[in-house]
Amino acid sequence: DVKVTQSSRYLVKRTGEKVFLECVQDMDHENMFWYRQDPGLGLRLIYFSYDVKMKEKGDIPEGYSVSREKKERFSLILESASTNQTSMYLCASSFRGSGNTIYFGEGSWLTVV
Amino acid sequence: KNEVEQSPQNLTAQEGEFITINCSYSVGISALHWLQQHPGGGIVSLFMLSSGKKKHGRLIATINIQEKHSSLHITASHPRDSAVYICAVRSGGSNYKLTFGKGTLLTVNP
Numbered sequence: 001d002v003k004v005t006q007s008s009r010y011l012v013k014r015t016g017e018k019v020f021l022e023c024v025q026d027m028d029h030e031n032m033f034w035y036r037q038d039p040g041l042g043l044r045l046i047y048f049s050y051d052v053k054m055k056e057k058g059d060i061p062e063g064y065s066v067s068r069e070k071k072e073r074f075s076l077i078l079e080s081a082s083t084n085q086t087s088m089y090l091c092a093s094s095f096r097g098s099g100n101t102i103y104f105g106e107g108s109w110l111t112v113v
Numbered sequence: 114k115n116e117v118e119q120s121p122q123n124l125t126a127q128e129g130e131f132i133t134i135n136c137s138y139s140v141g142i143s144a145l146h147w148l149q150q151h152p153g154g155g156i157v158s159l160f161m162l163s164s165g166k167k168k169h170g171r172l173i174a175t176i177n178i179q180e181k182h183s184s185l186h187i188t189a190s191h192p193r194d195s196a197v198y199i200c201a202v203r204s205g206g207s208n209y210k211l212t213f214g215k216g217t218l219l220t221v222n223p
Contacts, residue, residue, distance in 0.1 A: 031209050043199070043213040050209065058210075088154055094209075099144060101161055102211070107154030 003027075006091050006105040013112050019078040021108050023091030029103075030096040032074035034058075034066060036087045037107075043090065049074055050096060081112045119200050119214035126221050132187040134217045136200030139181065146211065147174050147185050148199040156199070159185070190221045 007022035025032065034046045035058075045058030047066040055066050063085060067075045074093075078085055091105040116139040126132055136145070147159045160167050160174040162183070167174050171190075176183040187194055200214040 033209070040215065042215040043201075043211075045210065048209055090154070090156065092156075096209075099161070099163070101158050102146065103158065104148075104156035107156075109154070 004091055004093055004103050004105040006089075006108050008108050009106065010109045011111070013078075013081050013110065015082060015112055017078075017081050017112075019081045019110065019112075021076040021078075021089055021091075021110070023074045023076070023093075023105055024072050025074075025091075025093040025103070026072065027093065027095075027103070028071065029093035030071075031094045032068065033092040033094075033102075034064075034074065034076045035090045035092065036060070037090055038087050046076065046089075078110075081110075083112050086110060086112045117200055117202055117212050117214040119198075119217050121217060122215070123218045124220070126190050126219070128191060128221055128223050130190050130221075132190050132194075132219065132221075134185045134198050134200075134219070136183045136185070136214055137181060138200075138202045138212075140204060142178075142181075142202040142204055144203045145176055145183050146201040146203075147183075148201060150197040150199060150216070152196075159198075187219075192221045192223050195219055195221050 004025045032049045035043045037043045049055045049068040065077045089108045094100045094102040118137045120135045144163045146161050150156045171188045173186040197216040199216045201211040
């Protein structure tokens with residue numbers, strides 16, 4: 001079974017803190033994604049990576065950065081957390097190509113106070 | 114930009130009922146996904162389809178490319194089917210970008 005593991009399920013951080021959300025997948029997928037999910041807005045893509053050290057901005061990259069140093073690991077970084085980044089963050093992965101299933105992690109609930 | 118509309122937003126059913134959730138999109142796609150999200154967050158992929166119909170257990174997904182419409186059916190619904198069902202489309206020419214509907218919250222009462 002494909003496993004996408006997010007390091008933290010629930011986090012509470014203070015405004016201005018640097019926050020790291022880690023994601024690891026075990027299926028040698030090329031593509032990895034970070035989404036955020038907010039009530040009434042659905043899932044929105046923050047960043048996408050299609051290979052090691054490669055990244056592309058999604059729809060809402062402002063206030064976020066990412067790192068992919070190894071194929072299996074994709075990190076989302078909030079350089080200076082703000083209250084409007086309180087959200088559910090979901091990591092996902094898939095093989096390259098449009099005909100492939102996407103697999104999601106369990107999600108990380110981040111509260112910024 | 115592809116717009117994805119789901120209906121209904123909320124659906125309450127009695128155990129055993131036949132359920133249909135609809136998804137419409139605005140531009141051509143290469144694939145459509147149906148996803149299930151239970152309370153607590155994790156999302157599971159139910160189907161990926163680009164034409165025709167797929168069946169898995171009590172779940173059936175259909176797509177009509179010409180009409181830009183897909184339906185997810187659940188036969189003999191059960192309380193454990195209670196979840197949010199999300200439609201997502203991958204636009205033609207995109208390797209990766211999915212556009213998501215806002216989801217349909219299904220509650221199945223015993």
